Amino acid sequence: MKALISLAGTLSLLSSACSHHSHSEPPEGHEPVFENHRVRVMEIVNPPGGMIPLHNHDLPGVIIVHRTAENIIRNANRQIVSQGKPPQGVVWAEAHGPHYSIENIDTIPMHLYRVEVK
Secondary structure, three states: OHHHHHHHHHHHHHHHHOOOOOOOOOOOOEEEEEEOOOEEEEEEEEOOOOEEEEEOOOOOEEEEEEEOOOEEEEEOOOOEEEEEOOOOEEEEEOOOOOOEEEEEOOOOOEEEEEEEEO
């Protein structure tokens, strides 16, 4: 967790050169763990058989995959757009325009953090 807060601080410094965006409340299933005027850190845990409902992200950021699980990602029309296990590690994620849902079809929980840059 200390490393995550340190990463959030680093991103906070980097974001000072970025323009400020308005942002909405965290989507259902996204638990805020830290927020200031530059970053928002959310913890996402999706249990086996769990569904994170239709949502999107209006801010870009870093996704830190702590525990991966087999997921189905569907668009607003409930069409499958992706299925599989995301790799563990850290990836950059642009702000998502289209809404999507995430269903955990594995026997273990999916656990990740999203650090959004404002």
